[in-house]
Amino acid sequence: MHITGWTVALAALGAVPAALTQSRGVAVAWAVGVLALALLDVWLAPSTSTVGVRRDVPTSVRLTRSTVATVTLANLGRRRVRGAVRDAWQPSAGAGRTRHPFSLARGDSIVVRTDLAPTRRGDRHAGPVTIRTEGPLRLAGRQRSLDVPARLRVLPEFASRRHLPSRLRRLREIDGRTAVQLKGAGAEFDSLRDYVIGDDVRSIDWRGTARRGEVVVRTYRPERDRRVVVALDCARLSAARVGDGPRLDASIEASLLLAALASRAGDRVQATAFDRSEQARAASSGPAFMTELADALATVEASLLEPDWPALVRLIESRVSQRSLVVLLTTVETSALDSGLIEAVAALQHRHQVLVGSVEDPELGVMLTDRGDSEALYGAGAAARAMLEREAVATRLRQLGAEVVLALPDDLAPAVCDRYLALKAAGRL
Amino acid sequence: MTATQELRTTPRGPGLRARARGSRLVIIAVALLVGLVVLLVASDRDADIVPLSTWNTRASGTHAVTEILRDHGVAVRQVDRLAQARIEDPAATTLVVAEPSRLSSAQLASLDAYPGDVVVLGRVRAVLPSLGMDVRQTTRLAGGAVDAGCADPDARAAGEVAFSGAALETSDPDVALCFVDAGAAAMARAEVHGRTVTVLTASEPLTNAQLDRYGHAALAVRVLGAHPDVVWYVADGLDSSLLTASGVGGDDAPTDVETVPDFLPPGTGSAFYALALAVLVAAFWKARRFGALIAEPLPVVVRASEATRGRARLYRRARSTGRSAASLRAAAALRMGRRIGVARGESREALVAAVAHASGRPARDVDRLLYGPAPADEAALLSLISELDALESEVHRP
Structure with missing residues (x-):
């Protein structure tokens, strides 16, 4: 049960008779009377089970876009039902107004709409639907919650898709299909x-x-029908936050842009996300691949585990038999020496071409150039040290023949694609 | 309704009631607990330490004499406010007023108008003329055990009484003074307006500490136990209400007089009381949540630069200028070498020569900046860093 603001107003009105009679007894009697009226109203209110509920939620929405979830209410009883319904959602689902008043005649139904503007990637779950019915006096009523499970999948934003047209133009230039008088650069003999x-x-x-x-x-x-394997590291280091989001978000952007570009270039792309085991996979061919990839990556969350690099090597070897481009989206850091990244790259480089993409922290760049006070000087020293260590690891990887791309979160996706196009132009796929 | 089959409804039947029935034991336990708490709170009076109060069990209280009176069938009722006295039968009631010097003149007037017997305990100062007795408090002090020394039967029955402190004197022959020591009396008694007024200025004989000495108990029982009812009031100076009794201010006993500031209209207190009840109702209105809170699984947030910042703090704590300078030099050399095309593995001489050529600086200068001794303090580190920055800005591709 619940009471409405009218009950409170009515109780406050008791101040008038109490003041006129100068008696506290009258005040208490008034309050008790109001509560008795409210209880009577609860008893008279229609049962919540006379309201039928159905929830309709779109399957998925891209982050930064908004969508609408609806709740259908129907009066299954014999009387008019007046009340309100709450369409509860997780806070990160970004629901607008969730409380909707309704008044349904017998046999009537209504659809209430809740605007959703999700603020986080992944599955956003709805809470129970809560129904309030009001009694005829509008003082109080009944309330029950009903579990109506619903889920809205929030796909990655794919903000880097604005880089796609310029990369496709470059691809056409390489292809020789442009109007520009350029030799069709590539490695495969055409005619x-x-x-x-x-x-x-x-x-x-x-x-x-x-x-x-x-x-x-x-x-x-350019070569066509090459294999591209995108492997996202969603382990410990990907959980760390750079700029506005975790490293993993930048990796997802990069894999989406690369997959879009490579599938237009005629290559066959598959993707996997892993930490100690595979967390998500997208491997279908054809136009459905991008949808599958976005859907698979939507729910990937970084875990606080150490990545199992030998397992990834075995996984990739079992998936592809031909020489492929293996894109490892991970973090190049001094701890990679211990974690086995270098050994894994060496093992993969035997048969494939490896491209290692790593997200740089813009904050380190700020620390490196900050000369504010003595503390900033030590900060600059520490940042320089971190940069040197990272360069050392990157140099080791390059010596193994792998390509290494170190870029800021927003620049990683275009940088990886540029390197892919360069490899394609050079015929190294 | 075509879509009725797909609709879901809440389960029929009582919701709150069904849940309440399931946890009936819990409700009973809670009710018992609440009852116990209320009982404890209600029964837990703060220990009374007011002198001459009948609830005070310390040396200065009068709990003992109250108990003795009750054993003799006298009902003793102590009131906090004079207005609560509500004496119905003044003829069968003894009104005991302790500490009369704290009474206001209006209260004294209402006492003077009271038709029943009055016993006044404690220092009287100059209040007795207001009660129709021409008795004053003397400045002389008396002490020690004293004989009754008067014809009053109560005093004679008590025999000897010990008292000390202020005493009474009078020039009125109608007033009987008892326990007189060197012209100062401990007790005065007189018939005023047809009732007996007894003044015991030395109240120590009635206290718990002294009741069992000399004839104190006898005096107390005879003076206080003359009627079947005793109304006991200890004046505290805070209570401004007047005595209520039938016969005072007419036959109707006035009701409790509200002590409300007189600039507010009457009934304001009741109105605020009603509003306070409304606030309780509002609390219930707002406390009832429209469905449960929905939990949000939050991701772990660790800044990627935490490790580097930690290292910076370590450098700073250790004042490790050398280590900072070495890192910054190596990083600057790496960037400059990359810009002018010197590979990472090249020798020191090759790099210094290339940088000197590109920047137009003497090679010795460049060598000192890139490979010189470590700076000794922060000032030296700062100047080295600014020189490195300047050198780096001068290096252009040849």
Whole structure:
């Protein structure tokens, strides 16, 4: 049961007779009378079980977008039901107004809408639906909560998709399909054609020229149908916060942009998120892949575990049989020496091309250039030390033949894609 | 209604009541606990330490004489305020007023108008003329055990009484003075307006400490136990209410007079009382939550720079200028080498020569900056860092 503000107002009105009679007894009697009226109203109020409830929630929404969840209410009883309903959601679901008053005639139904603007990635769960019915006096009524499970999947924001058009343009340039007079750069032999003035003389195919009697040149195109494996490290170091979000969020952005670009370039992409075991996977081919990837990565959360790099190596070896581009989105740090990252990269580099992407902390850059006071000087020293250690690890990785991309959170996704395009242009996939 | 099948409803039947029935034991236990607490709070009076109060069991109290009177069938009732006396039958009641010097003139007037017997205990100063007795408090002090020395039967029955302190004197022949020592009396008694007024200025004989000495107990029982009812009032100077009794201010006993500041209209107190009750109702209104709170699983938040900041604090605590300088030098060398195309593994001489060439500075100067001795203190570290920054800004690709 619950009481309304009218009950309070009525109780406060008791001050008038109490003042006129100058008696506390009258005040107490008035309050008791008001409460008795409220109890009577509760008894007269329609039961909450006369209200039928159905919840309709969209399956998914992208972070920073808003959506609408609805609750359908129907009066199953014989009387008019007046009251309110609360459509409860987790705080991070960003629900707007969750309390909706309603008044339903017999057999009537109504749909109430709750605006949702989620503030966090992942599954946002709804709480119970609480129904309040009011009695005829509007002083009090009944209240019950009903479990109606619902879930809204909040997909990663994919803010880096604004970088996609410029990267696709670059891809077309490499492809030779642009209007610009550029040689189709790439590693895969495409065809022979007649020499045109302006072509690079180095690309003249002398054997073909001898055979045909005319000068012919070879054209190349970028490799297609290569394999790209994106592996997101969602272990301990990915939980640390850089800028506004954890490192993992920057890794997710990078993997989404790379997957979008690589699938347009005709490569076959699969992705996995792991810490000590696989946490999420997306491996379908075709246009459904991006949806599957966003859905799979939506619920990935960083855990406070040490990553199991040998297990990842075994996982990747079991998934791909051909030479592939393995993109490890992790953190290059001095602890990588102990955790086995270097050994894993060495093992993968045997058969594949490895690209290690790592999120840099913008705060370290600030510390490095801060000259404010003596404390800042020591901070600059410590930041320089951290940078040197990271460079040392990156150098080790480069010596193994791996590509290393160190970038700030917002720059990681385009930087990884640029490196991918460079590898593709050079035919190293 | 087509969608009725998909609709869910709350389970039928009583909600709160069903839950209450399930936890009936808990409710009983809570009710018992609340009852116990109320009982303890109600029964736990603060120990009374007011002198001459009938609830006071210390040496200065009068609990003992009260108990003796009750054993003799006399009902003793102590009131906190004079207005609570509400004496119905003044003829069968003894009104005991202790510490009369604290009474206001209005209260004394209401006592003077009271038709029943009055016993006054304690220092009287100059209040007795207001009660119709021409008796004054003397400045002479008396002491020691004294004989009754008068014809009053109560005093004679008591025999000897010991007292000390202020005493009484009079020039009125109608007033009987008893226990006189050198012209100062401990007790005065007179018939005023048809009732007996007894003044015991020395109240020590009635206290718990002295009751069993000499004839104190006999005196107390005879003086106080003359009527079946005793109303006992200890004046405290805070109570301003007047005596209530039938016969005072007419036949109707006036009700309890409210002590409300007179600038507020009457009934204000009651109105505020009603509003306070409304506030309780409002608390219930607001306390009833519209459904449960929904928990939010929060992620762990650790700043990625925590480790580096910790290291900076260690450097600072150890005043490790050398280590900071070495890191900054190495980092600057790395950046400059990358900019002008000197590989990381190149020798010191090669790097110094390249940087000197690119910046236009003497090689010795560059060597001192990049590989010189460690700075000894913070001032030296600061100047080294600013010089390094300057050098770095001068290095351009050749």
